[in-house]
Amino acid sequence: MRTYEELFILKPDAPEEEMDQVIEQMSSVITSGGGTVDKVDKWGKRRLAYRVDKYREGHYVLIVFQAAPETVKELERRLRVTDLVIKFLTVRIDETLKRQEKRRKQREKRASRKAASMPPAPAPAQPMFTEEPVEG
Amino acid sequence: MAESRGRPGSASQRPTGGDKAVATQKKQYFRRKKVCRFCVEKIDDINYKDVKLLNAFVAERGKIIPRRISGVCGPCQRRLSDAIKKARNIALLPFAAEV
Numbered sequence: 001m002r003t004y005e006e007l008f009i010l011k012p013d014a015p016e017e018e019m020d021q022v023i024e025q026m027s028s029v030i031t032s033g034g035g036t037v038d039k040v041d042k043w044g045k046r047r048l049a050y051r052v053d054k055y056r057e058g059h060y061v062l063i064v065f066q067a068a069p070e071t072v073k074e075l076e077r078r079l080r081v082t083d084l085v086i087k088f089l090t091v092r093i094d095e096t097l098k099r100q101e102k103r104r105k106q107r108e109k110r111a112s113r114k115a116a117s118m119p120p121a122p123a124p125a126q127p128m129f130t131e132e133p134v135e136g
Numbered sequence: 137m138a139e140s141r142g143r144p145g146s147a148s149q150r151p152t153g154g155d156k157a158v159a160t161q162k163k164q165y166f167r168r169k170k171v172c173r174f175c176v177e178k179i180d181d182i183n184y185k186d187v188k189l190l191n192a193f194v195a196e197r198g199k200i201i202p203r204r205i206s207g208v209c210g211p212c213q214r215r216l217s218d219a220i221k222k223a224r225n226i227a228l229l230p231f232a233a234e235v
Binding site: 007009048049050052058062087088089091096100103104107 | 178180181184185222224225226227228229230231233
């Protein structure tokens with residue numbers, strides 16, 4: 001089960017129901033393949049940086065989900081076939097999320113260790129100071 | 137008597153002006169110690185969806201700013217350029233913008 005992120009652009013002139021229908025279809029593809037949908041985020045209409053299929057605006061939708069690789073292939077095939085979708089991008093994010101978690105934990109550990117072993121000295125120059133034994 | 141003066145270009149003989157000494161002849165190569173913005177601010181997540189962040193590293197025409205100008209460190213520059221290319225693919229950033 002890998003975590004993926006799918007960002008796709010729908011045609012701007014499509015009615016709301018049809019857009020929701022497309023999102024439902026994609027979610028069902030994911031769940032029928034044994035995956036779970038974590039988050040569905042609709043960004044709304046946005047100006048595109050360049051013209052795609054004669055459109056200058058598009059409706060962005062982001063889906064974060066967990067699925068097997070075969071499901072992703074099926075999902076992409078469906079997106080390609082759907083008329084309403086003009087562009088899509090699938091990104092695998094489980095490794096990045098893992099790395100970010102690790103970095104964050106390391107940072108927290110380092111910060112807590114620093115706070116415990118080095119109590120901040122109020123006066124800059126102290127001729128005599130007792131150093132407390134650092135407990136690892 | 138035998139004074140070992142060392143070879144003429146040895147580091148001990150050369151004045152330790154460092155970069156400034158070279159600078160008189162050619163362009164200065166280290167202007168000032170530029171630090172990687174991501175490492176300093178500890179930004180972990182260089183996401184392709186973060187157009188505001190990416191725009192700071194993209195020139196007027198849409199080209200990616202080189203590392204020696206933006207001051208970004210190696211790994212971060214690679215991640216940044218990956219993110220910019222993904223953003224270009226999904227029409228969040230242009231491939232080539234008109235000035």
